[in-house]
Amino acid sequence: MRVMNVRRAVVLVAALFAGLIPFSTLSKAQTWPQRPIKFIIPFGPGAGADIGARLIQDKLSARWGQPVVIDNRPGGDSMVAIQAFLSANDDHTFLWGPSGNFTVHPFIHQKLPYDPADIVPIARFSNTILAVGVPASMNINTVKDFVARAKGSSLDGTAVPGITDFAFDYFAKTEGLNIAKIPYRNTVQAATDLAEARIHVYASSYAILRPLTEAGRIKVLALMGRERVSTLPDIPSCIEAGYPALEMEGLVGLFGIKDMPKALRDRIAADVIAVSNDPEIEKKLLATAQVPNRGGADEFAAAIKRQKEQIAKIAAAVGIKPKQ
Numbered sequence: 001m002r003v004m005n006v007r008r009a010v011v012l013v014a015a016l017f018a019g020l021i022p023f024s025t026l027s028k029a030q031t032w033p034q035r036p037i038k039f040i041i042p043f044g045p046g047a048g049a050d051i052g053a054r055l056i057q058d059k060l061s062a063r064w065g066q067p068v069v070i071d072n073r074p075g076g077d078s079m080v081a082i083q084a085f086l087s088a089n090d091d092h093t094f095l096w097g098p099s100g101n102f103t104v105h106p107f108i109h110q111k112l113p114y115d116p117a118d119i120v121p122i123a124r125f126s127n128t129i130l131a132v133g134v135p136a137s138m139n140i141n142t143v144k145d146f147v148a149r150a151k152g153s154s155l156d157g158t159a160v161p162g163i164t165d166f167a168f169d170y171f172a173k174t175e176g177l178n179i180a181k182i183p184y185r186n187t188v189q190a191a192t193d194l195a196e197a198r199i200h201v202y203a204s205s206y207a208i209l210r211p212l213t214e215a216g217r218i219k220v221l222a223l224m225g226r227e228r229v230s231t232l233p234d235i236p237s238c239i240e241a242g243y244p245a246l247e248m249e250g251l252v253g254l255f256g257i258k259d260m261p262k263a264l265r266d267r268i269a270a271d272v273i274a275v276s277n278d279p280e281i282e283k284k285l286l287a288t289a290q291v292p293n294r295g296g297a298d299e300f301a302a303a304i305k306r307q308k309e310q311i312a313k314i315a316a317a318v319g320i321k322p323k324q
Contacts, residue, residue, distance in 0.1 A: 032091065032264055036067040039096040039254070042081035044074045048128050048207055049097045049252050051288050056125075059275035077161070078102065079113065086114055086257070091264065095119060095255040098128060099304045100163035100248075106322050107166075107315050120258045121304055122265050123272040124295035126285055128250030129206040130164055130224035131235070135197040136217050143221045143241045146201065150177045157201035158182045158190050160208075163311065167224060167248035168203040170314040174245040194218055205250070206232070207289035224248045231286045251307060252290070253300050262297075269296040 037060075039053050053070055061068045073081035078101035085095040102116055132143070140146050149155075157179045159168040172179050182199055184190040187208050194202045194209075195217035202209070203224070212218040222241045223229060226249070238246035254272055256265060273294045282292045295303070315322070 032267070033064050033066045035092055036069055037064065038069045038071050038088075038093045040071045040073055040081050040085045040093065042073060042078035042095075042097045042101055044072050048205065048288055048290050052126050052252060052285060052290060053096045055281050055284055056272065056275045059278075060271065063271055063275060077105075077109075082114055082119070085255075086118055089257055089259075091257065091260050093257075094122070097252060097255075098163075099251045099253070099307060103304065103308050103311050104162050104166060107311065107320050118258050119255050120260065120265070120297075121300035122254045122256045122260075122297050123269040124251060124253040124293055124300035124303060125272065125276060126252045126290045127225060127293045128252060129229060129232075129289045129291060130167075130203065130248055130250050131206040131209055131220050132168070132201065132203045132222055132224065132238075132246060133191075133194060133209045133213065133218045133220045134201050135194055136219045137197050138200065138219075140219065140221070143238070143243050143246070146221060147175050147177065147243075150179065150201075151175075154178075154180070155200040156180045156182050157199055157203075158184055159203035160187055160205065163248050163250070163307070164203050164205075164224070166311055166314045166318075167246055169318050171243060171245040173318050175243075191218065203246075205289060210289060222246065225250075225291070229286075229291055248310070249303065249307065251293070251300070251303055253295075265297050 041050050041053060043050055050070070050072060057068045057070060073084050078097070081095065081097070082102065085093060102119060105112055105116065134140050134146060138149070140149060158181060159165040179201065187204060190199065190202055190204070191208050191212055193199050195212045206220065206223065209218055209220055213220050220235050222236050222238045222243070223232065224238055224246050226237060226239055226247055228235070228237050228240065238244065273296065276292065276294050285292055
């Protein structure tokens, strides 16, 4: 046993001196953090992503031995938060939020003040539940019924800007629906107008639709994720409903700077996953219309790659060209 330990030590030292495992990388992963950690969030307090970060804030502080500070930077289509994160260029400052905030940016902004490649996935945390709803007064119960009603009719609708809007436009295009899009600054007002049948369809987070859905004034036809949600057993996924064009995942997680050593990224990801693996946290996430979806850097990166490819496919189908 002693011989084996000596051999391992010799191999490790040789690897270090050969440059296979840089001293700085090993040291950084072992000694981090040296000061408070900041999570910059592109939404105000109370938003789904903000709630998720705060659910694990204290557990991460205890695990890391340093305070974890939540810094809310809403506005500018998430540009304010992204630029604050990248300007820090610091391995103690992170971006926490949905990947959808920046996967659509190259298609909707003429000139980006940042390079998307500088935002590196570290840990996947949850999926925001996205949904499509109609006024309960329309007496429509399925997506199929809505498509039948919408064809040949003049209907108004809206969708939350970003990935939700892209998916809804793709659905309308594939089904040959001519729905007049009504722009809203206030997503809650859109839900109120939906309940009053001032608009006829709304694609958004389920959290926005839920109060008026539970009041019986909005009917949610389908969820936009690939699978049914355990806490909403009566609402099918869009895949189950037969309309895969509506599918879109609301990926939420932690992002770091591109120069962060992989060993440190992996260690941080493992810590986020470990503290998130808690039934109480899962229960609270589900109560705020989010689904636990833990994963490391590679899993998160793969999911974001799929989302980017999906956005590019949608953009091509609906005639949106990249502006970058």
